[in-house]
Amino acid sequence: MHATLPLLEVSDFPTLQRRTLDTLQVNLGYRCNQRCLHCHVNAGPSRTEMMDDDNIALLPRVLDARNIELLDLTGGAPEMHPRFREVVSMARERGVRVMDRCNLTILQEPGYEDIAAFLAAHQVEVVASLPCYSPANVDRQRGDGVFDKSIAALQALNRLGYGEPGSGLVLNLVYNPQGPSLPPPQQALEADYKRELREHFGIEFNTLFTLANMPIQRFGSTLVSRGEFASYMQLLKDAYQPGNLEGVMCRSLVSVDWRGYLYDCDFNQQLDLPLPGNGPRQHLRDLLREDLVGKGIHTADHCYGCTAGQGSSCGGALNAS
Numbered sequence: 001m002h003a004t005l006p007l008l009e010v011s012d013f014p015t016l017q018r019r020t021l022d023t024l025q026v027n028l029g030y031r032c033n034q035r036c037l038h039c040h041v042n043a044g045p046s047r048t049e050m051m052d053d054d055n056i057a058l059l060p061r062v063l064d065a066r067n068i069e070l071l072d073l074t075g076g077a078p079e080m081h082p083r084f085r086e087v088v089s090m091a092r093e094r095g096v097r098v099m100d101r102c103n104l105t106i107l108q109e110p111g112y113e114d115i116a117a118f119l120a121a122h123q124v125e126v127v128a129s130l131p132c133y134s135p136a137n138v139d140r141q142r143g144d145g146v147f148d149k150s151i152a153a154l155q156a157l158n159r160l161g162y163g164e165p166g167s168g169l170v171l172n173l174v175y176n177p178q179g180p181s182l183p184p185p186q187q188a189l190e191a192d193y194k195r196e197l198r199e200h201f202g203i204e205f206n207t208l209f210t211l212a213n214m215p216i217q218r219f220g221s222t223l224v225s226r227g228e229f230a231s232y233m234q235l236l237k238d239a240y241q242p243g244n245l246e247g248v249m250c251r252s253l254v255s256v257d258w259r260g261y262l263y264d265c266d267f268n269q270q271l272d273l274p275l276p277g278n279g280p281r282q283h284l285r286d287l288l289r290e291d292l293v294g295k296g297i298h299t300a301d302h303c304y305g306c307t308a309g310q311g312s313s314c315g316g317a318l319n320a321s
Helices: 053-065 084-093 115-121 135-142 146-159 186-201 217-225 229-238 242-247 266-271 284-288 301-307
Strands: 023-027 070-074 097-102 125-129 171-175 207-210 253-256
Touching: 023 053, 023 266, 053 084, 053 284, 070 084, 084 097, 084 115, 115 146, 125 146, 146 171, 146 186, 171 186, 186 207, 217 229, 229 301, 242 301, 253 266, 266 301
Parallel strands: 023 070, 023 253, 070 097, 097 125, 125 171, 171 207
Antiparallel strands: none
């Protein structure tokens, strides 16, 4: 796989500073039941990296120490961590919102069939990957049969109340382009998704998040192989919108890898760009005694992916109009 960091490190991206931390985004491990072309984590069934018990034990202490509002669980497939349910339960007991970044097909895998009911019982917000409402496009990007399994999982979530008005069970979907292009306007695409999924499959959901593909890891390597890396970076830079800097996720979120180390975002985690500083690399345990307000943010050229066009963050477009 081609390394993309050397192509991104020399950058003229503006400097940024942190605000109050309200979101702890935790990568529980890189193991996944899928291996998607666009995956910036390079996750897959053969990955073995998983967060250990010592770091799991730090999570509730950090939630308390920093008054975290949202625990954002990601992977890989976060549900594949053997202590996933325990992590969810301890956060919900504290009144912390929990978000599960779910690839949907994991809900159909042997041994995970009751995960959907568990998520509903704990009012976990589900953010589900569905890069298109077309079977051919989804299977091309994520593997044969993934679309049908995803639809079955969404229907199962709907039966539990997810996406239904007044249920309190939030179901958001995630779209990302098939290749080196910017996402279309989020509101218009959300309307298309809702119409197509309702008419053909009876599926309801709350919001569609549109995300730009980041030129790192598996997707970035593919761009390099195809000779498209430079042109994609130019596309992102040409579409840069300074107004998006106010809403980028790194201002109020910290990303935690499976080893407990801290990063400004999930993308920096995958590039192994730690929080700025001259001392030792910062760890979960450092959040027990130290706030991050006012600290600098480690930026590079891939940050243009979050600020191009309507913007892109873990919560979808920054400017959805």
